[in-house]
Amino acid sequence: MEEAGGGPEAQYERLALDTALSTLLAVLLYVAVKVSVDRLRHWRARVSVLIVGAGPVGLTAALVAVRSGKVLKLTLLDERYRAALLCRPQQIALQPRSVRFLLALGVDFDNMEGCWDNEHFFTRIGVFQEHLLSILEQQKYRQEIRILLGTKASTRLPAVRAAAAGTLRVALALPGD
Ligand SMILES: Cc1cc2nc3c(=O)[nH]c(=O)nc-3n(C[C@H](O)[C@H](O)[C@H](O)COP(=O)(O)OP(=O)(O)OC[C@H]3O[C@@H](n4cnc5c(N)ncnc54)[C@H](O)[C@@H]3O)c2cc1C
Structure with missing residues (x-):
């Protein structure tokens, strides 16, 4: 009988997807913060x-x-x-x-x-x-x-x-x- 939520393979896929999504999120967050900080620095530059x-x-x-x-x-x-x-x-x-x-x-x-x-x-x-x-x-x-x-x-x-x-x-x- 299969475990609830799928077998080990399905769990593995879900884990891989979660990891990929959280990495993507972290990268997007980093880019957004960097772009904002650069813009702010440029705006304040004298x-x-x-x-x-x-x-x-x-x-x-x-x-x-x-x-x-x-x-x-x-x-x-x-x-x-x-x-x-x-x-x-x-x-x-x-x-x-x-x-x-x-x-x-x-x-x-x-x-x-x-x-x-x-x-x-x-x-x-x-x-x-x-x-x-x-x-x-x-x-x-x-x-x-x-x-x-x-x-x-x-x-x-x-x-x-x-x-x-x-x-x-x-x-x-x-x-x-
Ligand atoms: C006889 C004559 C008639 C003209 N008639 C007309 C006209 O009818 N209509 C028109 O539109 N234009 C006319 N012009 C042109 C007009 O003078 C220029 O268009 C105008 O002055 C250009 O401005 P500028 O700021 O580039 O140069 P400039 O007005 O020459 O300003 C340059 C400034 O740099 C300074 N300077 C130079 N070397 C140094 C240095 N090493 N350290 C510190 N300061 C320095 C000078 O003292 C000067 O004040 C005439 C010019 C002349 C000579």
Whole structure:
């Protein structure tokens, strides 16, 4: 007469199935926990950023970095002093696409000297830089932002040395980049 629940073979099969299912469950659980922990770590990750050059490109890059919420510490340096940086008389013409991009970063064209023509915004480079610089300066109270004007990028600077050592993200915003 057969035992209740089947013979030894059937019990063996059930045991093998149980073992396979519990292993699968353990693997799935491990993968789910690992994926969640990695996502959380990635979400919380913060980097230090060094931007060399406070021209329109460098300042815009600084704003993008600050708005990303991923920056632990931002250092922006330019060899020009503030007066030399902001008195640049050349004109800059911002296309509609750039205007939309800059609006999303908090650039307030209504409070910037300049004029509109066919959805393009025209202003002096110095005016544009001053506006972006002022937005960054307002953020200083919320985030660690250092703006070093009159400072040429050189390997003597700790921030530049850290960038060379790979412990810092670096963006070069120099002409021609
Ligand atoms: C005469 C002239 C007329 C122009 N007219 C127009 C125009 O009508 N419309 C228009 O859209 N554009 C015009 N431009 C172009 C405009 O100047 C550029 O598009 C704009 O400045 C580019 O921005 P940028 O941030 O890449 O470079 P830049 O504005 O040149 O900024 C680079 C910054 O890096 C700094 N720097 C360089 N080396 C170092 C270093 N080793 N360490 C620290 N800081 C450093 C510099 O001091 C500078 O402030 C004109 C340019 C010139 C020269």
